[in-house]
Amino acid sequence: MRLHRNLCFAVIDGLTLIFNEGKYADKVIQQLLKRDKRWGSRDRGFVAETVYDIVRWKRLYAEIAEVKEPYDRDNLWRMFAVWATLKGITLPDWKYFENTPTRKIKGRFDELSKVRKLRESIPDWIDEVGVKELGEAKWTKEIAMQNEKADVILRTNTLKITKEKLQNILADDGIETEFIKGYDAALKLVERANVFVTDAFKKGYFEVQDASSQLVADFLDVAPGMKVVDTCAGAGGKTLHIASLMENKGQIVAMDIYESKLKKLKVRARRNGAHNIDLKVIDSTKPIKKLYNKADRVLIDAPCSGLGVLRRNPDAKWKLEPEFLDNIRVTQQEVLQQYSRMVKEGGKLVYATCSVLPSENQDQVKAFLKSEGGTNFELVKDKKILAHQQGYDGFYMALMERKA
Template identity: 85%
Template structure:
């Protein structure tokens, strides 16, 4: 592979924004990819994947390059040189790479890889927490899985097409996919591709949604004609899945504290042909209280650490702080207490997170069931999904039923 100056500069600019200006990697990369209209798919792929790679391995590469935060541009070029050397890419004779000790880099990599926190490039405190909650063996495997690039998984919008028809349509556009056993609406890309430029996407035939995330709406066991509340809807990936399972019949109330996210959901719903969703911005407790004892189904896709989706959001591990985790556990219990009151007698509730930590998952459910609000509910089942076992995102979901 030959390195191109303009692409490498884009990567360095992106890393500056992510590491020094605290911007989110996905937003930075979206901006970078619009930088030069002449770039082809391979160029854009290089910029996105290289940036994510260096973000993912920040601690390891910084240690090998012997640089410390905050990183200036020279530091970032040194980390880039580490990335390229470990990938077996020949460094061009640019001034940024002068005096790069390529042989020393490989030796240092081998030496530092004996330590898990460096090998898997993770802050010490997250590593300690993972070991305490999952145990040494399971956490070591999970961390390794969270550092692998995630597959691109699509969820067929069954309001508009079938999985088989979608597969054929994408094949005609040179995008090959395969079915995933046990996931009724999922298609996995055999090779990465920009699916957002396809006609199939523009017509709302699919959404990009990990296989683990697709299990959440399935667990909710919705039926056409029901009243369903998605309490932390965000941009609505699960809301749209629920709508397709309900065949557009009945009512979905999609709530979120961020109006900007619900605006995105509105656009996505239009593209998906979904018209049974009411959007509610949670700027007070009024919308919640109005729905007490009214919903057949309630989904609480709770705010969490996101430690199950580090494959997709590698910068999250550098942005997380111990205080945030403590605070979010309080928020999780609070939303369980408040939102569970919307479930009518005989109705069902699903509590879900994209975390792998028991303290955010089964422990929260067990704690809830012991409270006054929780005595109204019966635990039906739960599912703990780990990336190293499933090959998909780390997730947790629990199904509770309100006593009739």
């Protein structure tokens, strides 16, 4: 591979924003890809994948390059040189790469890779939490899988099309997909492609949604005609899936504390042809109290550490702090206590997270069921998904039923 100066500069600029200014990697990459209209798909792919790679392996590459935060541009070029050397790319004769110790880089990589927190490039405290909660063997496999590139999975919008027809339409566009056993609406891309430019996407035939995430709506056990509340709807990936399972019959109340996210859901719902969704901003306790004892089904897709989806958000591990984890566990129990009151007698509740930590998952459910607010509920079933076992995002979901 030959390195092009303008593409490498884009990478360095992006890393500066992510590492030194705390910007989110996905937003930075979106901006970078608009920098030069002449860039083809290969150029854009190089910029996006290189930025994500260096973000993912920040700690390891910084150790090898012997640089410390905050990184100046020379530091970032040294980390870039480490990335290129380990990829087997010949470094061009640029001033940024003068005196790069190629042999030493490979030796340091072999040496440092013996230590898990360096090999998997994670903060000490996350490594300690993972070992404590999952055990040494399981955590070692899980965090290694969280550094693998995630597959692109589509969820067929069955309000408009069947999975088989969608597969054929995408094939005509040169996008090859395959079915995934046990996932009713899922199609996995054989090779990465920009699916958002296809007519199939513009017509609302599918959404991009990981296979594990697609299990949550199924777990909720909805049916046409029900009243369903999605309490932490965000931009609505699971809301739209619920709408398709309900065949546009009944009512979905999609709630969130962020109005901007619900506005995105409104646009997506229009494209999907989902007409049974009401949007409610949680700006006080009023919207919640109005729904007490009214819902057949309630979904709490709770805020969490996101340690099950680091493959998709590698910069999250550098933004997470131990205090956040302590605070989010308190928030999780609060939303369980509050939002569960929307479930009517005989109705069902799903608590879900994209974390792999028991303290955010089954421990929260146990604490809820033992509490005064949870005495009327019983656990029907739960599902723990680890990325290294399933191959998809780490997730947890628990189905509870309110006794009649």
